[in-house]
Amino acid sequence: MLDQATCLVLDLRLRTYEVPLVKFAPLASTLPLLVGCGADAEDAPATADAEVLLAADAVIEGPPACTGLLPSYDLTKAVFTGYARPRDAGDATSPTVYGLTVFLDEGPPIDLFEIQLWSNFGAFESGVTPGTIPIEGAETSLNDCGLCALVFGDMTANGSTSMLLVAQSGAITLDAVSLEAGAVLRGSAPELHYRQVNSSGTIPDGCGLTIRNINFDVTLDAP
Numbered sequence: 001m002l003d004q005a006t007c008l009v010l011d012l013r014l015r016t017y018e019v020p021l022v023k024f025a026p027l028a029s030t031l032p033l034l035v036g037c038g039a040d041a042e043d044a045p046a047t048a049d050a051e052v053l054l055a056a057d058a059v060i061e062g063p064p065a066c067t068g069l070l071p072s073y074d075l076t077k078a079v080f081t082g083y084a085r086p087r088d089a090g091d092a093t094s095p096t097v098y099g100l101t102v103f104l105d106e107g108p109p110i111d112l113f114e115i116q117l118w119s120n121f122g123a124f125e126s127g128v129t130p131g132t133i134p135i136e137g138a139e140t141s142l143n144d145c146g147l148c149a150l151v152f153g154d155m156t157a158n159g160s161t162s163m164l165l166v167a168q169s170g171a172i173t174l175d176a177v178s179l180e181a182g183a184v185l186r187g188s189a190p191e192l193h194y195r196q197v198n199s200s201g202t203i204p205d206g207c208g209l210t211i212r213n214i215n216f217d218v219t220l221d222a223p
Contacts, residue, residue, distance in 0.1 A: 063195055063208030066163060068154045069104075069111055072210040078102045078113075082185050082218030095119050098128060098177065098185055100218050109154040109162075113211065115147070115172070117185075122146030132173040135192060140168045142197055147172060149192055151209070165194040165209065168202065178220065189214040 065071045080100040088094035098117040105111055119128050122138035124146035138144035142164070149167035170192035176184050190213065196206030 063206065066153055066165070066196065066207035066209055068109060068162075069151070069207070069209055072212065073104055073113075074212050075102070075113070076213040076215070078214070078216075080216045080218050082216070082220045084183075084220035098220060100185060100216055104151075107155070109156040112152040112155060114150045114152070115216075116145075116150065117174075117177070118146050118148065120146075128174075128177050130174045130177050132171055135167045135170045135172065140166060141201065142166055142199070149189075149194075151194055151211070163196055163207070164198075165207075166197045166202075167192040168195045168208075169193045172214075183220055184217065185220055186217045188216070 080102045082100045083098070085097050086094045087097050096119075099115055101112060101114045103110055104113055117128050118124060122141075122145045123133045128146075133139065133147045135147075135149065139147050139149075142148070145166070149170075149172065151165040152161050153163035153165065155161040170189055172187060172189040172192070174185070174187040176186040178184060189211075192211050192214065193208065194211065195208045196203045
């Protein structure tokens with residue numbers, strides 16, 4: 001389970017915009033925010049429906065490997081699911097949150113890769129726009145990221161997740177970002193390096209991993 005302070009960061013970020021904790025329901029991307037913070041077991045997925053990926057390649061130097069996760073993943077064959085959701089679930093005219101997800105394995109437990117795009121935060125303080133965004137500064141912080149590259153580790157069928165990782169270096173290029181649901185989110189990232197975090201930031205002795213060859217071209221699922 002995520003520590004209470006980390007859950008509070010996630011919760012407060014949602015409450016800032018007066019939206020329910022199920023931020024992007026019914027997408028699987030909402031589940032780590034739920035299941036890591038005391039959701040009922042019936043809300044957790046029993047299996048993943050994305051393509052099973054990946055074999056480990058060279059072990060990366062630096063932080064220790066995460067229990068239950070490979071030291072590196074290659075997402076060349078990944079099949080992503082995109083979404084576009086009003087930030088305020090009760091107001092379809094409110095600003096939109098964009099994102100994409102893919103399961104890294106079938107589990108159990110399940111590991112989930114997700115990119116979230118938040119306007120008015122970090123690199124998108126003035127709005128979500130195309131371009132190459134370095135993963136540095138605000139983008140490495142769970143509290144402040146506008147372009148949030150996340151991995152949720154060891155999601156079990158009973159609704160718990162034991163670790164959260166945030167990208168700490170690399171860059172993501174957004175070639176196309178439409179400001180309406182039903183359009184396309186297209187981009188890539190050659191290599192992202194992740195570290196385990198909590199509400200205070202990077203865990204000094206926390207684990208890490210690398211994700212490579214991220215290429216996405218997804219339709220943003222309408223609300």
